[in-house]
Amino acid sequence: xxxxxxxxxxxxxxxxxxxxxxxxxxxxxxxxxxxxxxxxxxxxxxxxxxxxxxxxxxxxxxxx
Numbered sequence: 001x002x003x004x005x006x007x008x009x010x011x012x013x014x015x016x017x018x019x020x021x022x023x024x025x026x027x028x029x030x031x032x033x034x035x036x037x038x039x040x041x042x043x044x045x046x047x048x049x050x051x052x053x054x055x056x057x058x059x060x061x062x063x064x
Contacts, residue, residue: 005063009056016049 024042028035 003060006056006060009060010053013049013053013056017046020045020049 027038
């Protein structure tokens with residue numbers, strides 16, 4: 001059962017990072033001069049989404 005929960009957590013994190021990358025690509029295409037700031041915010045958001053996926057992995061292991 002924990003594997004299913006972890007799988008759902010990873011799917012959620014993957015979707016979140018994909019949507020964020022899409023938004024960053026659009027923002028950079030519209031305003032190339034803010035590329036550095038937008039990319040920095042994207043990296044931070046991706047790191048937080050990955051951290052949530054790792055927390056889901058740890059919880060799945062603990063519950064098992």
